[in-house]
Structure formats: C-alpha cells, structure tokens
Amino acid sequence: MSNEGTESAEAGGEGAASEAASSREHDERKGDQGIAGGFSRLAEEAVDLFDSLVSYLADLIRLEGFRLGTEIRTLVLRAVVFALAGIIGLIGLVFVSLGIAAWLARQLNSVAAGLAIVGTVYMAAAVIATLIVRRRAPGFRRGGGTVPPEEGR
Numbered sequence: 001m002s003n004e005g006t007e008s009a010e011a012g013g014e015g016a017a018s019e020a021a022s023s024r025e026h027d028e029r030k031g032d033q034g035i036a037g038g039f040s041r042l043a044e045e046a047v048d049l050f051d052s053l054v055s056y057l058a059d060l061i062r063l064e065g066f067r068l069g070t071e072i073r074t075l076v077l078r079a080v081v082f083a084l085a086g087i088i089g090l091i092g093l094v095f096v097s098l099g100i101a102a103w104l105a106r107q108l109n110s111v112a113a114g115l116a117i118v119g120t121v122y123m124a125a126a127v128i129a130t131l132i133v134r135r136r137a138p139g140f141r142r143g144g145g146t147v148p149p150e151e152g153r
Contacts, residue, residue: 097122 097118105114 101111101114101118103114104117105111108114
C-alpha cells in the first residue's frame with residue numbers, strides 16, 4: 001500500500017508539475033496575446049489619433065481659407081470705394097478747374113489766358129510735390145535705389 005501510495009503521490013506530483021508547466025505556457029501565450037493585443041490597440045489608437053489630426057488640420061485650413069477670403073473681400077471693397085472716391089474727386093477737380101478758368105477768362109477777356117493760369121498753378125503744384133517727395137524719400141532718385149540719409153543730403 002505504501003508502494004501504491006508512493007506511486008499515487010508520484011503520479012499526483014507529475015500531474016501537478018505537468019499542470020503547472022501547462023499553466024505557465026498558457027500564461028505566456030496569454031501574455032503574448034496581451035502584448036500583441038496591446039500593440040494592436042496602440043496601433044488602432046495611433047491611427048485614430050492621426051485621423052483626428054488630419055481632420056483638425058483640414059478644418060483649420062478651411063477656416064483660414066474662409067478668413068483669408070473675408071479679408072481679401074474687405075480689402076477689395078475698400079480699394080473699390082477708394083478708387084471711386086478718387087475718380088469722383090478728380091471729376092470734381094476738373095469742373096472746379098474749368099470754372100476757375102472760365103471765371104479768369106471772363107475777367108481777362110481771354111479764354112487761353114484763363115486756362116494757362118490754371119494749368120500753370122497745377123504744374124507748379126506738381127513740381128513742388130515732386131521736390132518734397134524726392135527730398136524726403138531717397139528711393140525715388142535715379143532708378144529707385146535706396147540712398148543712406150547721410151549721403152542723400
């Protein structure tokens with residue numbers, strides 16, 4: 001009996017050892033699956049993060065495009081208003097100049113003299129404006145090159 005008990009204990013010991021080895025292998029496979037599953041989840045999360053980033057950047061570019069379009073429309077509108085105001089101002093200047101020239105022509109009894117006087121005033125204003133610009137902005141001299149202030153005076 002003791003022989004049978006010993007055999008039984010040995011069989012039980014071998015069974016326990018075999019069970020422990022089997023359990024260890026199962027845990028290692030489970031660990032491998034856990035690591036592979038972890039990497040798989042990590043890869044999925046990285047792909048989701050990248051998709052979110054691409055979506056965010058696309059929305060950001062779309063928003064900046066809208067802002068840029070709005071700014072361009074505002075600048076174009078201001079330029080058109082400025083141009084129209086300039087054109088209307090120039091037409092007004094022409095009529096005022098013709099009125100002054102007609103008045104001078106009546107006073108001097110010469111249409112040519114009235115127009116010549118008004119033209120001379122405009123030419124003098126243009127020469128004065130050109131001299132002021134050339135003195136203050138050296139870049140307008142000889143081909144637009146910049147001249148240091150100490151050399152330009």
